[in-house]
Amino acid sequence: MAVTTKRMAKNSVSLDALLRDIRSCTLCAANLPHAPRPVLAAxxxxxxxxxxxxPGARVHASGVPWSDASGARLRTWLGVDDTTFYDDSKFAIVPVAFCYPGRGASGDLPPRPECASRWHRELLAHMPSVELTLLIGQYAQRFGxxxxxxxxxxxxxxxxxxxxAHVMPLPHPSPRNIAWFKRNAWFEDAVLPTLRERVVAVLAGRAL
Incomplete structure (x- = not known):
């Protein structure tokens, strides 16, 4: 993924058809501890x-992106309510990997690589209106x-x-990162006000 490549060639497959294909994807089924359940919004x-x-375990269970404690903190960071966050005409939610990868020794396993190589370029080509991209967590930042x-x-x-102005890396809002937040007060002091300003501007249709 290149976060600057939001303008791409015209697509031959509709977004609705592409999303149906993604949600029925089983590419990584043999490498998951559960049946695939791709979770995204676009x-x-x-x-x-x-x-x-x-997705984490709770999101895998619910099928709703960011429907966990991490999502609650993320929405606080953004300064939006649930209704706004889950309005896909406002927010697209496209993780590096669409399925919960399972648990490792010290938390969730890394995202599976199959989604990014198979789906992301085509999916992002269908979203020409994106003005602000948020890269949450190290895997998303490496990817983006x-x-x-x-x-x-x-x-x-x-x-x-x-x-x-159009790309912002953010730490993962997981409760596991509380110690990081305490050590890095500059994030809340300097980054969050700018993040909220950009969110308000983009949702209002103003240029960044």
């Missing part, structure tokens, strides 16, 4: 693109920033302003 009218890592990703996610996050 619309050709979406103004803000949220690229997360992969490529060589611009720093040695660590924190190294990347402290350079958040370098990526321009």
């Amino acid at each position: 619309s050709a009218r979406a103004r803000i693109l949220i690229v997360g890592q992969a 920033l490529g060589d611009a990703f720093g040695p660590t996610s924190t190294d990347t996050l402290v350079r958040w302003a370098e990526f321009g």
Whole structure:
């Protein structure tokens, strides 16, 4: 993925058909501890693109993106309510991997690679209205920033302003990251006000 490639060639497959194909995808079935359940939201009218890592266990169970404690914190960061967040004409939610990868020794396993290579380029080509892309967590940042990703996610996050007005890397809002939030008060002080300003502007149709 290149976060600057939102304008692409005209597509031969409709977005509705593409989403049906994605939601019935079984590419990584042999590598999952459960049946595949791709979770995402997209619309050709979406103004803000949220690229997360992969659904967690609660999202896998509900089938609703960010329907967990991480999602509650994310919506607080954005300054939006549930109704706005789940309006796919406003927010597209496209994680690096669409299915819950299962648990590892110290948390969820990394996102499976199959989704990105098979689906993302075609899917993003159907979303020409996106003005702001949010890259949440290190896997999304590696995926979206490529060589611009720093040695660590924190190294990347402290350079958040370098990526321009249309792309923002964010830490994962998981409760597991509470210690990071406490060590990095600059994020709440400097980044969140700018994030909310950009969200308000984009949803109002103003240029960044």
